Every structure is written in structure tokens, then in C-alpha cells.
Amino acid sequence: MKITNSQLKSTESTIAIIILAAGASTRMGKPKQLLPYQGSSLLRHTIETAMASVCKPVVVVLGANAQQIYSEVKQPSVTVVENPDWNLGMGSSIRRGILSLGTCLETIDAAVLTVCDQPFISTEIINSLVAAYHATVKPIVACEYADTLGVPVLFKHIFFSELATLDETVGAKKLINKYYNDVCSIPFPLGVIDIDTPRDYQQLQKNQGGKEILSFI
Secondary structure, eight states: OOOOHHHHHHHTTTEEEEEEEOOOOTTTTSOGGGSEETTEEHHHHHHHHHHTSSOOSEEEEEBTBHHHHHHHHOOTTEEEEEOTTGGGOHHHHHHHHHHGGGGGGGGOOEEEEEESOOTTOOHHHHHHHHHHHHHHOOSEEEEEETTEEEEEEEEEGGGHHHHTTOOTTOOTHHHHHHTGGGEEEEEOGGGGOOOOSHHHHHHHHHTTTSTTGGGGO
């Protein structure tokens, strides 16, 4: 779904985006946030994609290896939040991200939650979430891939309190399932690809030229 100029104007500074990048990358054996990708890194690629979207502010939640990763994130237009409880699970990072919006909550209508290890995320996907939110008036807009709904996902502000009180061990999917009838989706078939292991990364490098992408799936 394309976002129109009128929608772009109406969403300016009202939709935040939170990039969850606090994990320890235990299966990778080193911080996957810093893995080289398209001339930068997986995390910087995600940040630049978010910055080019209609979403503001851009919040990045760090945790494990935060000091090592911080230089990859630091720039005036990005808010960096550190989660000291990252080891408790994804829910703790979602909480930190949502709470970081506290100073501008009056102007934030919704927030997109995304991760840093989906290499095929694009500005168009993020903007399509926002466009679908305005077009359908559904309070949750999720990406659809591999017969499931997941991140990136947009939540209207009415869910912020629940997001901030999620159990540490669960992620956004819990609310997607709980409020399934209030969810609309956009297609993101390559969203099924995330980079968790050295083999995943090797396959990504092999296919960065755009060929045989479906071999991931």
C-alpha cells in the first residue's frame, strides 16, 4: 500500500518508531547488530530505513553490548534508550521503548515496533503500515509473512499501557493475538527472513545481489 502526500502530511511527527536491538545474539556468537550489510550494518540499515520513513521520533533500544554498538547509533535525530534488563526478554525492551516516548506522548498517535535483524525491511513497508492504519482505522497493523502476523507492527496509543506492562518473556505477538479482530495486515513476504545464526548471515551475503532470495524461505 502506497502512502499518499496527504497521508504523509497528516502523519508527520505523530507516529513513532521503536527499533528493538537489545539482544545478545547468542546464536550468532557476536553482535548481529554490527554485521556488515549493504555498506553499513544491519542496525544502521534499519535506522536509516526508519529515518527515511514518515515516522518520528526514531527510538533505538540497546542492551547487550550497548557500549560496543552505541557508536553505530549515535546521531542527533535518533533517541537511544538503554535497557539494563535486556536479558529478561523482548518485553522488557518494548517497555523501555514505550516509556521513552513519555516526553512527547501528547503528540504521538501510534508507534511502530520493529527489530534490527530483518534485512529486507524497507521504508515502503514502514510507510505502508502507517497508510493502512489511516485507511482502515484499525488500531493494530501488522506485517504478514509465512502464514503469521508479526513485526514490523504498528500499535495505536491506546495499547501503550499494555505494551509497557508486557511480561518480559513475551513480545508484541501476544497483543496481536489477543486483539486479532482489531488487526489488519500488509504483505511483507520477505519479513520471514531474519538473521539469527552464522548460516543465516552467510546465506544473506550469498544472495545480496538479489538473486535466489526465495531460497531463504
